[in-house]
Amino acid sequence: xxxxxxxxxxxxxxxxxxxxxxxxxxxxxxxxxxxxxxxxxxxxxxxxxxxxxxxxxxxxxxxxxxxxxxxxxxxxxxxxxxxxxxxxxxxxxxxxxxxxxxxxxxxxxxxxxxxxxxxxxxxxxxxxxxxxxxxxxxxxxxxxxxxxxxxxxxxxxxxxxxxxxxxxxxxxxxxxxxxxxxxxxxxxxxxxxxxxxxxxxxxxxxxxxxxxxxxxxxxxxxxxxxxxxxxxxxxxxxxxxxxxxxxxxxxxxxxxxx
Amino acid sequence: xxxxxxxxxxxxxxxxxxxxxxxxxxxxxxxxxxxxxxxxxxxxxxxxxxxxxxxxxxxxxxxxxxxxxxxxxxxxxxxxxxxxxxxxxxxxxxxxxxxxxxxxxxxxxxxxxxxxxxxxxxxxxxxxxxxxxxxxxxxxxxxxxxxxxxxxxxxxxxxxxxxxxxxxxxxxxxxxxxxxxxxxxxxxxxxxxxxxxxxxxxxxxxxxxxxxxxxxxxxxxxxxxxxxxxxxxxxxxxxxxxxxxxxx
Ligand SMILES: Nc1ncnc2c1ncn2[C@@H]1O[C@H](COP(=O)(O)OP(=O)(O)OP(=O)(O)O)[C@@H](O)[C@H]1O
Ligand SMILES: [Mg+2]
Numbered sequence: 162x163x164x165x166x167x168x169x170x171x172x173x174x175x176x177x178x179x180x181x182x183x184x185x186x187x188x189x190x191x192x193x194x195x196x197x198x199x200x201x202x203x204x205x206x207x208x209x210x211x212x213x214x215x216x217x218x219x220x221x222x223x224x225x226x227x228x229x230x231x232x233x234x235x236x237x238x239x240x241x242x243x244x245x246x247x248x249x250x251x252x253x254x255x256x257x258x259x260x261x262x263x264x265x266x267x268x269x270x271x272x273x274x275x276x277x278x279x280x281x282x283x284x285x286x287x288x289x290x291x292x293x294x295x296x297x298x299x300x301x302x303x304x305x306x307x308x309x310x311x312x313x314x315x316x317x318x319x320x321x322x323x324x325x326x327x328x329x330x331x332x333x334x335x336x337x338x339x340x341x342x343x344x345x346x347x348x349x350x351x352x353x354x355x356x357x358x359x360x361x362x363x364x365x366x367x368x369x370x371x372x373x374x375x376x377x378x379x380x381x382x383x384x385x386x387x388x389x390x391x392x393x394x395x396x397x398x399x400x401x402x403x404x405x406x407x408x409x410x411x412x413x414x415x416x417x418x419x
Numbered sequence: 420x421x422x423x424x425x426x427x428x429x430x431x432x433x434x435x436x437x438x439x440x441x442x443x444x445x446x447x448x449x450x451x452x453x454x455x456x457x458x459x460x461x462x463x464x465x466x467x468x469x470x471x472x473x474x475x476x477x478x479x480x481x482x483x484x485x486x487x488x489x490x491x492x493x494x495x496x497x498x499x500x501x502x503x504x505x506x507x508x509x510x511x512x513x514x515x516x517x518x519x520x521x522x523x524x525x526x527x528x529x530x531x532x533x534x535x536x537x538x539x540x541x542x543x544x545x546x547x548x549x550x551x552x553x554x555x556x557x558x559x560x561x562x563x564x565x566x567x568x569x570x571x572x573x574x575x576x577x578x579x580x581x582x583x584x585x586x587x588x589x590x591x592x593x594x595x596x597x598x599x600x601x602x603x604x605x606x607x608x609x610x611x612x613x614x615x616x617x618x619x620x621x622x623x624x625x626x627x628x629x630x631x632x633x634x635x636x637x638x639x640x641x642x643x644x645x646x647x648x649x650x651x652x653x654x655x656x657x658x659x660x661x662x663x664x665x666x667x
Contacts, residue, residue: 225570227566227569227570250569250572250573250574251572252572253569253570253571253572254571254572256570257570258566258567258570260563260566260567262561262563264561264563264564264566264567265567266564266567266568266582266586267586268585268586268589277571277581277582278571278572278573281573281577281581282571282572282573282577283572323567326571327570327571330571330572
């Protein structure tokens, strides 16, 4: 279970980390999410797959409100975050987000990348923040890069720092949007390894990915999206190996041949 | 082409009355007389006026840029009108407005010394230009930066001040330095505000010296003084721009 079990217990009792109800999202006239319903339980790892443009990123971004959904509800541990009065900044400290392009802060050292959120948002003391940052750097195996600037790191290292940066906030769950898609093939493994460890430790994770190997080995559940709806979901063995819908079959065949 | 140019140079060199030119533009006695006031008053004042105008202008520009990018429509409108207005007017008109327009309109309203009035006037103009520079810098910072910061729970303002602006300032150092060069030259407009012997900047100092010495040499000296500051700055900017281009 989550490392912050005590904190979670004080929240509105709910076994469900993320619950999405009848979610719609328009960009202008373009309907990108057409009524999404699904949930992620505490400690569950859910991989979201699907063709380009199917709305995977948009769904993820609605969950931490980088995008505003048009209608429907999203509950994070029982709290309705689509409520206009919801404290978005507080909500986001509970949800770690990892981007395809890493998005490290280039003007700050690795250590400062890891402490800036802790000190400015969580108001932790500098000593505590540094201690946590060093601990998280150790977890992603980059302790010796502490004082480097991001530009001096490889893509794989940058993404591991980005994961550590999120972990420093001690989030209840983590969202990953194609975390390895911008990486050279030989650097993909080190990032997936870190994510696998996180999953083993019980982190609640929602991962948009094209890494079918990772999905089948690590995911508790795979969600296949196409054209703004969840077409099929279930255990990886079922969705990836024996898809029921024609659309999923077609997509997986295409991925196989890529 | 080169032949014609060379012939022209030779022709001018032969035709020119070198002794007269030397006497009028490079008279050593006059140069000697200009010291030490050239440094202790004129150059010093130019430096002070430039620094003040730049500092004030920058603060103003930052405020305007933030208003320009605000979600509050009246702020945006105000900043937009301000920027268009003061970029559209000659700096001289703004200086006259501050120096004479306001005192006439509001009887006795006087903004301190020449230094203060002039610097405020130039800052008002520079603020308009630099606001657009700052905005361009902010917009040049990739979207992912603010998304990452917001995802850590930073508020909009916190994100702007700790993540976006520090990166934007780095991007706009070259254009800001260009603005500084423009300001150095624009301080020559201070003469319209009237000056005391102690408040003359380089240009006014040269003009008065020209009249009293009935010789054009002071102009040469002051031109060299301006170039001694502006040329290195322009050179540094060009280098920075080239390096920035390389690192992309
Ligand atoms: N800010 C935006 N404005 C307008 N349209 C957008 C915007 N963001 C995404 N879209 C559109 O929404 C649709 C879904 O985009 P989304 O990025 O969610 O897809 P995706 O499944 O993540 O695709 P990919 O695998 O390529 O990342 C696309 O058609 C895209 O063009
Ligand atoms: Mg995407």
